[in-house]
Structures are given as structure tokens and as C-alpha cells.
Amino acid sequence: MSxxxxxxxxxxxxxxxxxxxxxxAEYEKAFAAATGARFAVGFWKGRVAFYGALRALxxxxxxxxxxxxxxxxxxxxxxxxxxxxxxYVDIEPSTCTLDPDRLENALxxxxxxxxxxHTYGWPSAGLDSVMELAGDRGVPVIEDCCxxxxxxxxxxxxGNLGIGxxxxxxxxxxxxxxxxxxxxxxxxxxxxxxxxxxxxDAAEPPKKTSAQLAVQGIAFDMLVYPTTMAIARRAYxxxxxxxxxxxxxxxxxxxxxxxxxxxxxxxxxxAAGLFELEHLDRAIAHRQHLTSWYREALSGxxxxxxxxxxxxxxxxxxxxxxxxxxxxxxxxxxxxxxxLGDWFVCPLHSHLARQENFxxxxxxxxxxxxxxxxxxxxxxxxxxxxRQARRIVDFLSRNCRPPPGGPGF
Numbered sequence: 001m002s003x004x005x006x007x008x009x010x011x012x013x014x015x016x017x018x019x020x021x022x023x024x025a026e027y028e029k030a031f032a033a034a035t036g037a038r039f040a041v042g043f044w045k046g047r048v049a050f051y052g053a054l055r056a057l058x059x060x061x062x063x064x065x066x067x068x069x070x071x072x073x074x075x076x077x078x079x080x081x082x083x084x085x086x087x088y089v090d091i092e093p094s095t096c097t098l099d100p101d102r103l104e105n106a107l108x109x110x111x112x113x114x115x116x117x118h119t120y121g122w123p124s125a126g127l128d129s130v131m132e133l134a135g136d137r138g139v140p141v142i143e144d145c146c147x148x149x150x151x152x153x154x155x156x157x158x159g160n161l162g163i164g165x166x167x168x169x170x171x172x173x174x175x176x177x178x179x180x181x182x183x184x185x186x187x188x189x190x191x192x193x194x195x196x197x198x199x200x201d202a203a204e205p206p207k208k209t210s211a212q213l214a215v216q217g218i219a220f221d222m223l224v225y226p227t228t229m230a231i232a233r234r235a236y237x238x239x240x241x242x243x244x245x246x247x248x249x250x251x252x253x254x255x256x257x258x259x260x261x262x263x264x265x266x267x268x269x270x271a272a273g274l275f276e277l278e279h280l281d282r283a284i285a286h287r288q289h290l291t292s293w294y295r296e297a298l299s300g301x302x303x304x305x306x307x308x309x310x311x312x313x314x315x316x317x318x319x320x321x322x323x324x325x326x327x328x329x330x331x332x333x334x335x336x337x338x339x340l341g342d343w344f345v346c347p348l349h350s351h352l353a354r355q356e357n358f359x360x361x362x363x364x365x366x367x368x369x370x371x372x373x374x375x376x377x378x379x380x381x382x383x384x385x386x387r388q389a390r391r392i393v394d395f396l397s398r399n400c401r402p403p404p405g406g407p408g409f
Contacts, residue, residue: 046168150315
């Protein structure tokens with residue numbers, strides 16, 4: 001039994017400890033320190049932190065929020081919950097982040113916020129020019145840092161460049177607290193608005209759900225490894241779809257029918273987060289080492305690669321690779337017990353709802369469409385050994401092909 005399992009076990013009983021307690025404030029303070037921010041406010045999920053930031057900015061009916069056309073569906077869903085409209089901008093393909101050259105044309109008098117996403121952990125392209133344009137137009141920038149814990153730009157951790165940055169600690173993120181979200185910021189007035197909204201309007205997570213989340217965290221800690229990931233993922237999706245487990249996403253989130261969407265963070269999540277932060281430096285070093293190894297090994301195998309950034313301190317969540325046979329590769333990987341990720345299955349990731357319901361149609365962002373068709377991703381988490389990484393690269397060499405015309409970046 002790992003130390004993290006022991007830590008989580010302490011917060012299952014008594015049940016009241018699952019929700020309220022000093023760990024939440026401790027975790028917020030520690031997370032702010034880890035990311036170089038003045039303030040951090042905890043939420044049930046990363047998308048809920050984004051929603052809280054939008055509410056604090058006064059986003060509402062008739063407003064527009066600009067975002068890359070290559071993101072998780074929960075992001076435009078949060079905008080739609082407020083009656084606002086997501087406006088999609090195509091991506092810069094080497095990083096799969098919002099193309100800064102297309103941003104100005106997307107701005108309108110109704111633009112209330114710009115959301116930039118540090119996809120896979122790459123800093124959003126043209127950050128300095130994006131921030132300059134947003135500042136000139138008086139439009140606040142919110143950073144989606146859910147993939148990018150540990151990534152810096154010009155020496156500053158991402159999330160500190162705009163009005164606020166939100167993070168996720170869901171199962172597949174840089175570290176896991178089961179579910180979990182955090183918003184960081186440096187403006188005292190904005191922090192006060194977000195915190196007041198959270199404390200006054202956000203629901204407490206049910207004690208039963210929080211305890212269940214702790215049990216799931218223990219199971220994840222003990223059972224999920226690269227060779228069991230495919231089986232665990234299928235089991236988790238089935239169990240969460242049948243409401244047996246606490247899942248990361250439910251269909252009613254997309255339809256706007258969930259009454260308890262706006263939730264605060266629990267003591268269980270905070271306890272797990274504090275443990276993970278103590279080991280964050282080691283986890284980042286592992287990700288960066290494995291990223292360098294993948295790049296060298298794939299290049300040596302003749303695989304075209306996107307250019308590596310020269311002036312950024314990048315910590316990737318997953319290592320993206322473009323292939324010409326994505327669906328075939330994913331199916332074969334499952335059969336071979338190889339951990340490959342499917343992000344993104346479509347430009348607005350997830351098949352739980354139709355993209356058209358959120359104002360996105362195929363062809364709107366051609367480079368995002370192409371990325372969704374081609375990109376798989378390789379694991380970088382702490383349970384991936386060099387031996388397992390070699391097995392993954394061998395699998396790619398035997399079973400996958402690069403897209404025609406090079407890397408596609």
C-alpha cells in the first residue's frame with residue numbers, strides 16, 4: 001500500500017472530513033506557491049474553475065468567448081451554460097494551440113474574454129503578441145493550463161500571464177486527485193470575486209461522492225499501470241456511465257441540465273493534492289526526461305518530429321505524434337496492452353455530445369480537423385518506465401505510419 005493510499009484513507013471517515021477542513025486552504029496556498037501565483041481557489045473540476053472565472057468576469061447572454069477550435073467539449077459547454085457563444089479560432093499546428101495570426105479577425109464588440117489553451121503542455125503560440133493584442137483591446141485572457149503544470153514562459157509559470165489560469169487534476173492530468181480544479185490569479189479584486197462566488201454559490205460536494213472519490217483514488221493508485229490502462233479505461237467509462245463510479249463527465253453537463261455543476265473542492269481532493277505537490281519536482285523531471293527520450297528515439301527511427309522549442313521550459317502532459325492510421329493504431333494498441341491516448345477524437349473532444357450543438361462544424365477549423373484525425377499521444381506519467389517507453393516506440397515503428405508529406409506540423 002502506497003503512502004498516497006494511506007493519506008487518502010484518512011479522509012474517508014469520518015464522512016464530514018471528506019468535504020470541509022483545513023486541507024483545502026493549505027492546498028490552495030501550496031498550489032499558488034508551486035505555480036508562482038499570489039492566489040489559488042479550488043473547485044470540484046477544472047472546467048468548474050473556468051466557469052467560475054467566466055462568472056467573475058460577468059460573462060453572460062450575448063457575449064462571446066474566443067477559444068481554439070481544438071479543445072475539450074467541456075470548455076464551450078461552460079461558456080454555453082452562461083448563455084454566451086464560443087467563437088472558435090483554428091490552431092497553429094506545431095503546438096495545436098490557438099493561431100495568433102487569426103485572433104484579431106475573431107475579435108468583435110461582443111468579445112468578453114479570450115481563452116488560450118496550452119495544449120499537451122506546449123505554451124500557446126505567440127503568447128506575447130496575444131497578450132499585447134488583448135491588452136490593447138481591453139479583453140481579459142484566461143489560460144487553460146490543464147495540460148501544462150510545470151510549463152513556463154519567459155520564466156513565469158503559465159497561468160500567470162492573463163487574468164487567471166485554470167488547472168485540472170482529473171485522472172488523466174499531470175497529477176490526479178480523482179477530480180479537481182484550481183484557478184490561479186494575481187489580481188486581488190479578481191481573486192475576491194472568484195472566491196466570493198465559490199464560497200456563496202458553489203455547492204458542497206456530497207459526502208458520499210467525496211468518500212467514493214477517495215476509494216476510486218485508492219483503486220487507481222493500486223491497479224492502474226501502462227499495461228492495464230486500456231482495460232481500466234474501458235471499465236471506468238462503463239462504470240461511470242452507469243453511475244457506479246464518480247465520472248469526470250456526464251452527458252447532463254453538456255446539456256446544461258446538471259443542477260450541481262458549480263461545486264467547490266473537497267477535503268479528500270485537497271489531501272491528495274498536497275501529497276502530489278510534495279512530489280511534483282520529481283514528476284516534472286520524469287516527464288521532461290521521457291519527452292527527450294521519445295523525441296530522440298522516434299527521430300532515430302525515422303519518424304518526422306515537430307521542432308522542439310528552444311526558449312521555453314516545457315513540461316508535456318502527453319507526447320503527441322501524428323499518424324496516418326489513427327483508429328487502426330488505437331485498436332491494435334488496446335489488443336497489445338500498449339498505452340496510447342486518443343486525444344482528440346474530434347476537434348471538440350468527446351463523442352458524448354454533437355459538436356454542432358456547440359457551434360462547431362467540420363471545416364470551420366481545418367488544421368484542428370486534421371490534428372484530430374492524425375494525432376495520438378504517448379504517456380509520460382510516472383508509471384511509464386524506460387522499458388515501457390521502448391515498447392511503445394517499437395509498437396509505433398511496427399504498426400503506424402507518419403502522415404504523407406512529413407510530420408503534418
